[in-house]
Structure formats: structure tokens, C-alpha cells
Amino acid sequence: MKKLRVLIVGAAFSADLHADAYSRILDKVEIAGICDKDMARVRALAARYGFEGFAEYDDYAAAIAACECDLVDVCMPNFLHRDVAVLALERGRDVVCEKPLATTVEDAQEMVDTARRVGKRIYYAEDWLFAPAFLRAQEIVASGKLGKPLYIRARECHSGSHSPFAQLLKYCGGGCMVHLGVHPVGFMLALKNNAWKELVAMTSGGKEHNLIHSRMEGEDWAGAFIRFEDGTYATLEANYVTVGGMEDVMDIYCEQGCVHVDLSHTGPVRAFSIPGLDYTVEKAEITTGWSTPAVDEKYSLGYCGEINHFVDCALRGEDAKVGLRGVDGLETLKVINLIYKSAREGIRIGNEAPKD
Numbered sequence: 001m002k003k004l005r006v007l008i009v010g011a012a013f014s015a016d017l018h019a020d021a022y023s024r025i026l027d028k029v030e031i032a033g034i035c036d037k038d039m040a041r042v043r044a045l046a047a048r049y050g051f052e053g054f055a056e057y058d059d060y061a062a063a064i065a066a067c068e069c070d071l072v073d074v075c076m077p078n079f080l081h082r083d084v085a086v087l088a089l090e091r092g093r094d095v096v097c098e099k100p101l102a103t104t105v106e107d108a109q110e111m112v113d114t115a116r117r118v119g120k121r122i123y124y125a126e127d128w129l130f131a132p133a134f135l136r137a138q139e140i141v142a143s144g145k146l147g148k149p150l151y152i153r154a155r156e157c158h159s160g161s162h163s164p165f166a167q168l169l170k171y172c173g174g175g176c177m178v179h180l181g182v183h184p185v186g187f188m189l190a191l192k193n194n195a196w197k198e199l200v201a202m203t204s205g206g207k208e209h210n211l212i213h214s215r216m217e218g219e220d221w222a223g224a225f226i227r228f229e230d231g232t233y234a235t236l237e238a239n240y241v242t243v244g245g246m247e248d249v250m251d252i253y254c255e256q257g258c259v260h261v262d263l264s265h266t267g268p269v270r271a272f273s274i275p276g277l278d279y280t281v282e283k284a285e286i287t288t289g290w291s292t293p294a295v296d297e298k299y300s301l302g303y304c305g306e307i308n309h310f311v312d313c314a315l316r317g318e319d320a321k322v323g324l325r326g327v328d329g330l331e332t333l334k335v336i337n338l339i340y341k342s343a344r345e346g347i348r349i350g351n352e353a354p355k356d
């Protein structure tokens, strides 16, 4: 079987999540190249997952020009997504792009337009759509045994991004809503096929108007209420003021039942350590005392399912499922920008945009 040749661009945190997923499916994937301006990261990533025989690059334009590959996986800071993706698409490659699709709607639109023009695909990396526990919750709802869904509450929160690029709006496009809220927003839009009706939102204001992160230009607290065309309501939240590890939580209330999912703080393993464990869950500040160490965290957060889906789609020359296409990343970013507008101007916003 022909293997899909992948060039990974960026070799930090999200590249590690993707590399782990590729390393589990080497029967259908070959890592053709890895690029980062920090070559030590390239080598460390490859060593961690045992990748061999790949080309190393420290410049993404040179990498895209030189690397013989089928798919370029964009694991770069937000402000570089557009540049890397457009170069890769123009070179005839399919693209996996980390969230958010870009820092501005204009850049995201250009990416989607370029993909259409050259006949290639953008796979938008929304891992929530593959988290096994979220899939199980959707299966339960789809069984009809809870009745019609009425209200969904979802959030991703932690204590702050590790990335230096998350501090300035020009590098990242916003605060916690664009970094973390992008997951619940993207998930809900996928669930409702992008058919939202109206929204209203509030955020902390950035810098001195933030709750904690006074040097960060983006907001460190954000909440949005959204009503969908089918009448479902949702409360979607993101914040950087949550200590104790990342929270990925969803509650679905239906006419005859409900389902609650907590991806990060539940699990079959409980441990107690006086000196502290090496690792428990993403973004946990301390690991002493009682904890619930994650079991195969990268799998349970959805990264393995996501990458596997993209590889299968690229091998078949197909678009991804709803929620995971370039247009879905674009719609998610549009909604997030409207959330910011609503919060800034104190207004309720209706969806007047034509459906794609």
C-alpha cells in the first residue's frame, strides 16, 4: 500500500501531539520531513517517536519547496498558519492545520479559497470531534434514549498558554476564546452543521482588564451564549484562570435525560504521591497528593482519531468530515470574531451570513 508522506512544520507542543498519532499508524504514514527554526526541537521530536530517514529543515518555505510529500501538517504559531498553508497548497500538497485556522477571518478565507482554486484540501484539526468520551456522549444522545437535546454547556479552561506567541494579538488573534474556546465553538458548530442563529457574549478586556493575566493582550475569561437553528441553546466558555490542570467538560441536557463528560479529571487511575508524580494531566501545576493520572491522554483528547481520519482522507483524496474541513475552521473563526464583537459592543448578533 502507498504510504502518505508527511512534512511536519513546527516541532513543539502540537507537533508532539500529532507525531504521537503518526507514530501509531506507520503502516500507512511516512514522516518525510520535519521543520522548525529550532533544529534541536526537530531532533528531539524525531528521537521521541523513533522517526528515521526524514529530511530536516529550519525554514518552512525551503521545506515546502524541497520536501517530497503529500501532506503538510501545520503545527506553527497561529500567525504563520496562512503563510505555511498557502505555500503548501500552491505546491500541490494537502494541508492539516492546527486551530485556529488563522489569526484573521481574511487570512482563513484566503486559505480556503486557495485550497478550492488548486483543488487540494485543508484538514482542520479539531480534536474534540474525536475524543472517545465525547463520541460516546453523542452516541448516547443519538440513541434517542435521552429525548431531544435542549441545552449544551461546554468549556475548555486552564491556567494559561505556554506559548510566547499567545501573549500578543498580532501573533494569535485573541485570548482564551480563540485559543481554548475554539474547541467548544468548533464542536458545537460541527454538531449543528454550522446552523447557528444568534449569539451574545462577554469577555474580560485584555491586559489590565483581565482577571489575572495583565500582560496578555487577549482576554483571560470569555463566555458566549449561542442559539442554533434547531432551537438548541449552548453556553460555551474558555478561561485562563483555572488551576489544577486543563478542564475539557461538556454537559448535554435533553428532554428525558442528560449526559456529562469530563475528559481530563476522571479516569480509572487514582494515585497519591508525597514527592509528586512525573505527570498527571495537561497543565497541572503540581502532582503531589491525590491525583487521577491520565490514561493515554493524547488518545483520550482525540488527537489519534483526528490524525488517523486525516491520513485516511488524504490517502483517498477526500475531504474530511463536517467540522474538520477548512470551511469549518473558517466558520469557527468567524463565530469567534462575532463573539469578540458582541463582547466589545455589548450587542446580540444574528447569523445573517449565507451558508457555505
Ligand SMILES: NC(=O)c1ccc[n+]([C@@H]2O[C@H](COP(=O)([O-])OP(=O)(O)OC[C@H]3O[C@@H](n4cnc5c(N)ncnc54)[C@H](O)[C@@H]3O)[C@@H](O)[C@H]2O)c1
Pocket: 010, 011, 012, 013, 014, 015, 035, 036, 037, 038, 041, 058, 059, 060, 075, 076, 077, 078, 080, 098, 099, 100, 125, 127, 162, 163, 164, 165, 179
Ligand atoms: N489542538 C490542540 O489542543 C492544540 C494544543 C496546543 C497548540 N495548538 C496549536 O498548535 C499551534 C502551534 O502551537 P505550539 O504550542 O505547538 O507551539 P508554538 O506556538 O510555541 O511554536 C511552534 C513551533 O514553531 C516554531 N517556529 C516559530 N516560528 C517559526 C518560523 N518562522 N520558522 C520555523 N519554525 C518556527 C517554533 O520554534 C516552535 O517550535 C498553534 O496554532 C496552537 O494554537 C493546538
